[in-house]
Amino acid sequence: MTATITKAPLKRGNRSATDRQQWGSPATYFIAFVFIALCLGPVIYIILGGFRDNSQITMDPAGLPGPWRLDNYQEVLASSTFWRQVGNSAIAGIATTLGVVILGLMASYILARYRFNGRGAMYSLFAAGLMFPMTVAITPLYIVIKDLGLMNSLTGVILPQIAFGLPVTVIILVPFLKAIPDEIEEAAAIDGTSRLGFFFRMVVPLSLPGVVTTGILAFVASWNSYLLPLFILGDQDMYTLPLGVQAFASQYSVDTAKVLAFTSLSMIPALIFFTLFERRIVGGLTGAVKG
């Protein structure tokens, strides 16, 4: 309470001081503009390239579309391969996200609000997982999946993705759950709510911002993941988008324009998803990183 009261006048003083210099210096804008142009240039090249045809690309590799051709995009959008891969990616992404969020939230709740022997060890176990991305475990992971009979199935991709998504989720969610004041839990207890009831009625809603962040991170990671599907999914019908894009690019390596169209269409979902939730992602990273 005191914090909010003392903060308020400071904030106001701050604003009147910054009103004068709100536009900042032109140099700042210039540098920001150059940087953004460098960031977006290749992306724009991919998107525009899809609107050209191969003779245009051969004549002038760095030129603009002229005339604009829509048939590359139309052909990709009309192909069942593309949509099947979108479907596979969506299933893998959604299942991974749900798994990571549900398992991660439950485990984080235990780590944040229960006191028991081995709690430190359990936290270290998950935190250590941060150090071992999937690359290191991919060969034996392939063997485990094969032994479980999950080769060529999306389940074989989803389960490891959930497992490897858990460390980040736990690291981000535990501070969120710790921050819920004990008083709320005590009040709930006095009102007769069990700890499990408290979990479902209070913890889940209160930790929603963190949950959304971890969910988005898990979804985008799954949507973009390449190495694991490369090992697990051998059957073209099970391909997710990254595998599909790569297969398409090598299959139509002479048809650059079509490859560019396919590539730009496959990045749209992740971009939309990110734009919608940008604030959450950045906010979540802040929570996880600030000391």
Next chain:
Amino acid sequence: MSDQQPPQGTVTAGDGARAASPAAPRPRRRKTDWRKRLEITLLAGPAIVVFIGFVIYPVILAGYYGFFRWKGYGPATDFVGFDNYMIILGDSAFHDVLRHNGFILVMSLVIQGPIAIVLALLLNQKIRGRSLIRVLIFVPYIISEVIVGIGWGLMLQTSGSVNGLLENIGLGQFQADWLSDPKIAIWSLMVIISWKYIGFAVILFLAGLQSIPDELFEAAAIDGASYWQIQRSITLPLLGPTVRIWAFLSIIGSLQLFDLVFIIWGQYVASTAGTSTMATYMVANGRTSGNFGYGSAVAVVMFLISLAIALVYQRFILRRDTEGALTEGKK
């Protein structure tokens, strides 16, 4: 709230409240313990099972298969002791790979770190369109490695748009084989890596900057400190923990680099172009050639190298931050 208060609920609540009443009689306490254990198992169990099954167990398995010559089917019987490891350590291709990984690791830090800090400082000023800028610089990070690899691969190929652009603006003599010339290829890779991951560094640093209280800047400004003095004496030291966490993530990422190289150079070209990494070496000599025992041994070597670097880094550099960064809450 008060109307959902069953009479026996108060009893469970009293049990459940964490050590709030140390004077609680013994028998009831034991009941609490039992209940607590059940809750812990129920809530944390699934995550632990999945995590151990698909993260820890495979890593252990790799350690086991690393001692065998094994083609990936049937039980592993051809025990070869440390032979796989001797081959790895003596293989000049693996030495190349280590050098490439080391180069990528150091150059990632050296290129991205300073640029990202300067950009974050610039963008942390009160300027118009800041949130839009933040979204846009994050775009390369969100796009998948496969798309980045294909897009940059097409741009950098000999007949690609980078050479075309150089021709168009009259700098034709600077055209090069960006991807196949072994002298240039790894620098092309560094450009692509920086392009893809620098947005993440900037966003992280911006987040770190925003958690520094405004009061510090105001106090320094009142004391007559200039903008750059403030940045050097206040911002940079307070940004330290964020930078150290970023460096850690960047190091681990550099050691694991796979997708970009594999997509752009493929598994065989990468070594002649001088861009192969430990991970592409592992895939090319493990799964692709059917030598799963050898591939597992390479995985173990990668694992040990990452672990050693991570531990050293944590011990000497992250130690003072980890309390705050990884456990939070204790502030």
